[in-house]
Amino acid sequence: METANRIVLPAMDMNVSEGGEIEQTEIDHYVARAKGGAGLIITGACAIAFPYGAASMKEPGLSDDKYIPGLKALADAIHAVGSKLCIQSTHHGKVARIDTANDRPVLAPNPQDYSYSMKAMADCTPEELAKMGAATAGKQTTFKTMSKEDIDWLVETWADAAERVAKSGADAIEIHVAHGYILGVFLNQRDNQRTDEYGGSLENRARLACEVISAVKARVGDSLAVIVRVSGEEYGQEGALSLAESTEASQLFEKAGADAIHVTGWGRNPFDNFTDGPLPNKVGAYVESAGHIKKHVSVPVIAVGRMLPDVAEKAIKDGKTDFAAMGRQLLADPELPNKLAAGKPETVRPCINCYLCVGESFFDDTPFCAVNPSLGNEKVLPLRPTSASKHVVVIGAGPAGLESARVLTERGHRVTVVDKADRLGGTMWFSTMTTPDNERLLRWFKQEIKRLRISVKLGTRATGALMRELKADHVIVATGAVRPKPDFPGGDLPNVQTGDTLRAMMLGTATAQEAGFVLSTLGKTGRLSGLTKSPEFVRQFTKYWLPMGKDVVVIGGSLVGLELAEFLVERGRRVTLLHEKQQLGLPLAMPRRWTAVKDSEAHGVKIHRNVKVDRITEKTVEWTEGGESFSAPASMVVYADGTTSAAPFAAELEAAGIAHDVVGDAGAVNYIHGAIHSSFKVASEL
Template identity: 40%
Template sequence: MAKLTKLFTPIKIGQMEVKNRIVMSPMTTLFATMREEITPLMLAYYSARAKGGVGMITVEVCTVDRPHNYQFKSLALWDDKFIAKHRELTAAIHAHGAKVVPQISHPGPESRAPVLYKIPAVGPSVIKSVMTEETCKELTKEEIAEIVAKYGDAARRAREAGYDGMELHAAHSYMLVGSFLSPLRNKRTDEYGGSLENRARFAIEVIKSMKAKAGADFPLIMRISGDEMVPGGRTLEETVRMAPMLVEAGVDAFHVSGGVIDKLCTVIQAGPEYPLGLNVPAAAALKKAVKVPIMVVGRIKYPLQAEAILQKGQADLVVMARALLADPELPNKARAGKLDEIRHCISCLNCFDSQAALEGLNCAVNGQLGFETEYTLEPAPKPKKVMIIGGGPAGMEAARVAAIRGHKVTLYEKQSRLGGSLIFASTVHPDNEDYLRYLKGQMAKLPITVKLNQEANAATVVSEKPDVVIVALGPDLVAPKIPGDQQRHVMSGPDLKQILGGNLKGPGAKKLPAWQRWGLAIGRPFITSLTPEQVRKLTHIWMPIGKHVAVIGADLAGCELAQFLAERGRKVTLLDSGEQITPEVGIKRRDNVQTLLKKAGVTVLTKVTCKEITKKGVIISTAEGKEQLIEAKTVILAGEARPNPGLFEGLQGKAPEVYAIGDCAKIGLIRKATATAMAVAAKI
């Protein structure tokens, strides 16, 4: 294994020494109070990341101006009254050896003042914010001077609260400083607008104010978009030209991000359609232009990836965001060489969508996130005999947590391998495979008895006499009933999953030509041992699917299947009766899916009724009542997932404690499986 020699060497930012090169990015949590105060949950959340070995933590946005909140539950440093609680936070983080800086900002056009205080937001010019959909007013020179002073006052409070430095948010053509720097938003004609030097004037005044009031020796990091990546935005060349001016004003390091704000933070929180380390080229360019340390953020998920960035001299520190939500212990595990034990982010965008829904921050693969004070995973007062039925993501997560807490765990899985629905989910969404590998690795590492090819039932429970039974069966998948659905060229989504997994017992396999069934039967021992990555490669060569495919059902599973087939040369039409695709996911994930479907060339038709399946394809009726034929050599009924509570209900009274988790209890995605597993296993 390659050594992480650079990643775990110390570095100085101004007078502050950071013990390693891993920085936690500032991320809104919505864990604060409505009064912008730090809570016990925030202390536990940040402490967990500090304990996990990160070198420096950047605390989420702290606002500088009384009426201008960033979120309804965000933090503030606009008054001395906040210092005491911030001091508690810095002490909690310092207890684990990490450095900590607050991200200081004025929300500017993104201010919640119009809703909370019935006054307009403010900006360099009149701007309608895509985030709040409110229009701000243009600041006068006198108001600019007042806000510059408020930045300085907030910086002074940060030092008094025990922070080790401060970060100034100036990225993404967003909030106040970022808006002044960007030609997209700054339309002023006075000395604060126009030329690059004029657009940088407000930022420079803010930097000088912060340094003057906090102390010239108090490190200041500036978060900035290296490239705004949109027509009319600030280019990388302009940022490189501007950077020395900012260093001269007092910047001690740059935190390089990219892109501009939009409703879905498309580039800021990039989905799997973007490359890993998407901002590294911009960081490398800035590193050549200035002599202060360069930090880089943006889809940096893996320690070896981070080490390579540092070894190539493209940046001095790596900033991780979602990676540290998924696994706070990532730094410690990496340093100990336990790379296979890291629970990686799966790029599902659940964290963004939880914020958009005004929930507290949560994570699809980390059920403790947002519950750090509740799910402490302390040893159980009395170890119990725990039987878990079902080896999918919910069952494996429940087994992991229960075993960590000292219970005697036996996991039953009726198939020949672990994974359940996560196997095919990892085939069509490659990032999921990291989570599948992690869970299977934990089953092997922890004292868990795994019984494959064994279908547990009521008789098994009565025989084994467990103290606790956790039922983690997958959902019932019900295909829609459409005239013509029994024809040989029609199969269900589960049929296809079974065939690609080497299972020939399903009704779909029986419809295959004899030579294909014969070939699959011979190759079954090989096929069942394939990883999702290997299946992805082999399906570019062969699948039992015609060249023209209609997929009926546009939930997430149907959409990912349609994309998967289109990327393998099929002409795919996706059909659904609803008004929009993927109703079970949030706005950002839905937008990501739409982008990927478009890129793959999938035709998406919503608000249609599938009237009949013929030998030529699917006859549909549009919302306007017009009938048309969608030509297809293969028709796939994606099906609807429904809860599967039968076994759970039948086990009532057969053991002292019986629980249902995952899709057995309520339909959901990986997030639901992980959350319900954690909620039960952390409490038994």
């Protein structure tokens, strides 16, 4: 099988195929990535015995000929735009939620003799817990130890499924031997405690996967390329699959008939180390594993795991992989391959690694992307040109304002962006301090503003007079949220900072009274020299010198407070985090939230939940927790709570009779994803 390039879309479940039937929405999703230039499209998980062994009633089925027309429609559509199609085949085994929901024991090599830490559930809302429980109808998993008859049935069923894939006209089939699915749990010694020919040695544990590969190859011959997906390593539990074992297994898979090995990774407890795998937060997470396996097999190797374009290019050049699988990157920008081929990597809209897409899978729901509003709704593109061009003034150069300006200009409107700050980015610029992935999005917005030649007026305060001077036909208010100082005793002391005053300090616009003489002087010096315009410089510089005392209390443990606490403790501060509620890290997507809480605790942040802050003094913060009184030293207090939406300028526009819309946090506080989605909706319809 020959592909147009070495870029692969790996499996990411869309959860839109009702009753196992592939729907047009799913076809549109894959076609957008194929049309965008990806050489090989791999579907999300497709159940070989649907609905048995399925994780969702919305995943495609391979268990009956009635599913072939949908598969064929997908294959034809992919081929029509010049790409190749691979169907991922699986039996979910112990994580087959549909079996559990329907009172069927899940298939396993043997009953599971361990339980996972559920500590992370303390940071899930009741609504989230209910949605997760609904996927299994709130029932507990029971296990069925697979007999030889069960094993023979599984092998034959897989071969039947492969034959249907071949009949559909697809180009390849991927056999899933990872991520806790049936073949993957047979492969590792922690799950597989069998003493027959399918347990014990690595060769025995790999036997079932090899039998499936051989049966599939015998059934379809060379009509399909056979790709085998395996974890290079598993993480988080003793007895997990090691790289040495996965390398030996890959050699056995090649002998059984595998035409390629797709190297992934798996964090065994999804509630503890999901960000180790299967969706890692580390860039190029599995390159080294892929490189090791590649040395020991002669078939092509695919590497996945945040394979950003420059990382993938180097890995291929260094001989560590043959193909780069880019999942979340292609969700964020389906045109990524075409843009790279055109020599314009700077125009690729980046994934910001926020986990909102995969977070929906925990709820058996369709993923959405923080930076790409068209994910799962491809019909909104291409953008509809405006029927009457207007001069639109966008107030605010944060993500909401920049997305509004971009979409409006693409549609044919003339746009002027106005912001009182001296740089683009708004609060997103400040967020790059704690979340470096946001900086790539900021760079992309900057180049889009430049590419589209959008007029920008920085250091300019929006007024009604300015709107009249600019002859605005329409105004987009994207001024962001308001972050007031706390209203409890001591909230107005000079050692108390808010997100707004910290941002002003970093931008060099804070007064000495707001930020203290040393801090404001540093900010102004940096602003004048241009140093603080580089988020990377500020991140690195503050590791060596941060002009604040050693004891910091952060009040508010939602998204901003949690990440800021970790940022400060990594810079040598003794940080106490006080949160009035139970759940930390809202509205971070669950996998990222769980990791953020775990990492904060590991780095030494002292976390207190369900507290009532009583007062702030010049040297301490006092609070009540569980009926007892406590205090912590505080040379600085950061109030990271109380963020509210507000658009006071909208009232002035209303009074003046100027047409306007309010977008982003100015209308409703939903951070970057809310800013971009709300702006896209307004700008694509104006």
